[in-house]
Amino acid sequence: MRQFIAIPLPAPIKEELGEIIAPLRGFRGLKPVRKENLHLTLLFLGDAGSEEKFSELRNLSFSPFKLTTTEIKLFPERKPRLIWLELQDSEELYELYNKIAAVFQVSERLKAHITLARIKWLLPQDYRVVTEEIGLANPFEADFTVNCFNLYNSELRPEGPVYRVAETFSS
Numbered sequence: 674m675r676q677f678i679a680i681p682l683p684a685p686i687k688e689e690l691g692e693i694i695a696p697l698r699g700f701r702g703l704k705p706v707r708k709e710n711l712h713l714t715l716l717f718l719g720d721a722g723s724e725e726k727f728s729e730l731r732n733l734s735f736s737p738f739k740l741t742t743t744e745i746k747l748f749p750e751r752k753p754r755l756i757w758l759e760l761q762d763s764e765e766l767y768e769l770y771n772k773i774a775a776v777f778q779v780s781e782r783l784k785a786h787i788t789l790a791r792i793k794w795l796l797p798q799d800y801r802v803v804t805e806e807i808g809l810a811n812p813f814e815a816d817f818t819v820n821c822f823n824l825y826n827s828e829l830r831p832e833g834p835v836y837r838v839a840e841t842f843s844s
Contacts, residue, residue, distance in 0.1 A: 675827040679712040693810045695801045702794035729776045737820040738765035757786040
């Protein structure tokens with residue numbers, strides 16, 4: 674079973690994002706994330722998690738902080754593979770990420786975003802429609818408070834991944 678650590682999104686933001694990505698479901702080379710699966714990934718563990726490391730996470734301390742979303746973008750700009758929602762830089766988010774990354778001895782930098790869809794390929798005319806849809810949704814500015822992060826179990830199924838919260842770590 675694969676695992677990852679992520680910040681859950683509030684239901685109202687998931688609902689709004691679900692409405693934005695709903696029109697994208699008709700494009701064959703594009704796979705929107707189901708709204709119930711929307712989250713801000715901090716660290717993908719694969720099957721590298723261990724009870725010892727989770728115990729360390731339980732002892733992490735952080736104060737609640739606010740995050741602000743900014744706009745929906747295609748990433749990377751040339752040959753995009755994702756549609757994502759960017760976030761304003763947040764020192765508190767990077768501090769939390771660095772604490773979590775230290776537990777798992779990871780040195781990668783965090784590029785804070787919320788994945789809305791994955792792109793395998795798009796026909797040129799579909800690319801234009803998708804960029805227009807994204808343009809209509811921008812800017813997407815929303816604030817939410819982070820007072821916890823979750824350990825998720827991810828089960829891959831033919832209809833798409835199923836995420837289950839294995840544990841919540843509160844501030």
